[in-house]
Amino acid sequence: MGLFSTLHDNSTSNLPRSALAEFQQVLQPNQIILDEMGRRAYETDAFTAYKVMPLAVLLPSSTQEVADITAIAHRFDIPIIPRGAGTSLAGGAIPIETAIVLCLSRMNKILDINTTNRSAKVQAGVTNLAISDAVSDQGFFYAPDPSSQLACTIAGNIAMNSGGAHCLKYGVTTHNLMGVTLVTSEGEILEFGGDYLDPAGYDFLSLIVGSEGGLGIVTEATVMLRPKAEGARPLLLGFETHEEAGDCVAAIIGDGITPVAIEFMDRPAIKVCEDFAQAGYPLDVEALLLIEVEGAPLEIDESLQKIIRTASQFNPVHKRLAKSDEEAAAIWLGRKSAFGAIGRISEYLCMDGVIPLSKLSSVLAKINEICASHKLDVANIFHAGDGNMHPLILYDANKPGIIEIVEKCGAEILELCVLAGGCITGEHGVGLEKRDLMPLQFNEMDLVNQMRIKQLFDPKWLLNPDKVFPIEISKVFQEEGSLASLRDET
Ligand SMILES: Cc1cc2nc3c(=O)[nH]c(=O)nc-3n(C[C@H](O)[C@H](O)[C@H](O)COP(=O)(O)OP(=O)(O)OC[C@H]3O[C@@H](n4cnc5c(N)ncnc54)[C@H](O)[C@@H]3O)c2cc1C
Numbered sequence: 001m002g003l004f005s006t007l008h009d010n011s012t013s014n015l016p017r018s019a020l021a022e023f024q025q026v027l028q029p030n031q032i033i034l035d036e037m038g039r040r041a042y043e044t045d046a047f048t049a050y051k052v053m054p055l056a057v058l059l060p061s062s063t064q065e066v067a068d069i070t071a072i073a074h075r076f077d078i079p080i081i082p083r084g085a086g087t088s089l090a091g092g093a094i095p096i097e098t099a100i101v102l103c104l105s106r107m108n109k110i111l112d113i114n115t116t117n118r119s120a121k122v123q124a125g126v127t128n129l130a131i132s133d134a135v136s137d138q139g140f141f142y143a144p145d146p147s148s149q150l151a152c153t154i155a156g157n158i159a160m161n162s163g164g165a166h167c168l169k170y171g172v173t174t175h176n177l178m179g180v181t182l183v184t185s186e187g188e189i190l191e192f193g194g195d196y197l198d199p200a201g202y203d204f205l206s207l208i209v210g211s212e213g214g215l216g217i218v219t220e221a222t223v224m225l226r227p228k229a230e231g232a233r234p235l236l237l238g239f240e241t242h243e244e245a246g247d248c249v250a251a252i253i254g255d256g257i258t259p260v261a262i263e264f265m266d267r268p269a270i271k272v273c274e275d276f277a278q279a280g281y282p283l284d285v286e287a288l289l290l291i292e293v294e295g296a297p298l299e300i301d302e303s304l305q306k307i308i309r310t311a312s313q314f315n316p317v318h319k320r321l322a323k324s325d326e327e328a329a330a331i332w333l334g335r336k337s338a339f340g341a342i343g344r345i346s347e348y349l350c351m352d353g354v355i356p357l358s359k360l361s362s363v364l365a366k367i368n369e370i371c372a373s374h375k376l377d378v379a380n381i382f383h384a385g386d387g388n389m390h391p392l393i394l395y396d397a398n399k400p401g402i403i404e405i406v407e408k409c410g411a412e413i414l415e416l417c418v419l420a421g422g423c424i425t426g427e428h429g430v431g432l433e434k435r436d437l438m439p440l441q442f443n444e445m446d447l448v449n450q451m452r453i454k455q456l457f458d459p460k461w462l463l464n465p466d467k468v469f470p471i472e473i474s475k476v477f478q479e480e481g482s483l484a485s486l487r488d489e490t
Helices: 017-026 036-040 063-075 128-138 154-160 204-208 242-254 267-277 297-314 325-336 338-345 357-373 402-419 435-441 444-457 471-480 484-489
Strands: 056-058 080-083 100-103 110-114 119-123 177-183 189-193 217-224 231-239 261-266 287-295 318-321 347-350 377-383 391-395
Touching: 017 056, 017 063, 036 056, 063 080, 063 100, 063 177, 063 189, 063 217, 080 154, 080 217, 110 128, 119 128, 128 154, 154 217, 177 204, 189 204, 231 242, 231 297, 231 325, 242 261, 242 287, 242 297, 242 357, 261 267, 267 325, 267 338, 267 377, 287 297, 287 325, 325 338, 338 347, 338 377, 338 391, 347 402, 357 377, 357 391, 357 402, 391 402, 402 435, 435 444, 435 471, 444 471, 471 484
Parallel strands: 056 100, 080 100
Antiparallel strands: 110 119, 119 217, 177 189, 177 217, 231 287, 231 318, 261 287, 261 377, 347 391, 377 391
């Protein structure tokens, strides 16, 4: 039985009429999607192998509307799937058949920019890139830069604690968030943090980051703005083996140099990205590192010299420094378009494990062995500087039974990451994709404690249920408040 055997399609809306009547009291007709074609657009996210039709899609335009909808859903026991742009690679925004989708993409206003406080207050549906675009002229930017930044929303980023290529230097979402407005499952509006660093009391803000829509609905966020560096330059280094490239990354970091980004591509990834972006990547190497440093011109030169000196111990066979802004942009376009470019040639399952940097080259070798043992091709492209691996397992969706094989292969890779001292998710979250793998990472007590927190915020388990925790485990917990009976069975 596959991970997702509990999912079913349902093409006729069964939203209770009395609940619909109440939603219609708080929303305009154009904020409620009930027809089958309309709902179909929300039946999956970027984890496209699985699809489930929601009962309805609601499109609120304010925090108060979100609170009203949530209170109604709570009274009628209707599960809610919060959704931003639907770019989750872990199935985080895929509905269940008894749920409504609450899509916040229309809440897309930038509410305030305050360069003195170095903060921007935005509605939940503002896209990641729109924040940097809005403050660029004033010399600022919002640092976390997922490759999906043109589309993905800030609330989706908060829910998944998203990262990106430049997070090596600036940290991921949790390091760049100052405050949120959160609507609870009962429709209460809460504020955590604000327009300043270091709020008093428990650090609830950190609890909300990475909670995958399961603790509350984020309606507004205050994010940190950073001053743009004077300049930045990417360097490409090509190697004949993955080991040399992996060891080079570990040595650069170990030398105390912090480039703004270190990205890794293997031969299959290089070829696909080069075909897509004509970035001038070398096609005759087994591994390519894209390393970017930033700062004033002298600072850039000094960092690059240090990096090249360290890298020379690992026999790079290709070395190219971007000489112009256009060259730099093409180099980054290739990397940032990687998932889309690979999607043009094959279906793929994108894994997202993290490992200690010192294990990079040995884990890479084992990933390739695992994929070969399942007769599956793999393209490796990832944020090497912080050990966030993204093996893309390629498959032909028309082959019967292939999904189960791909999932098994993926599970073995994530188990490998945990055994290497890492974890099962770096930046894409657990969602549906990895919920059954949580026991690889967490013991019974860990899981019980996490579910206690969920229960506290969402006593009826109405917010994004069936995500993050294995179904059987969460059911037993909801019925018994512990996992003791499961333990007795084993
Ligand atoms: C081509 C491609 C490249 C990508 N590259 C990266 C990358 O470099 N780094 C990275 O980290 N991720 C990456 N992703 C994954 C994805 O873009 C991120 O997880 C992103 O944060 C999801 O944002 P979204 O608005 O699309 O959220 P959705 O997909 O709509 O939802 C994601 C999760 O957030 C929850 N959620 C959404 N809105 C709210 C809300 N208002 N309140 C509470 N919970 C909410 C949902 O319930 C769901 O669990 C990539 C995806 C694609 C398709």
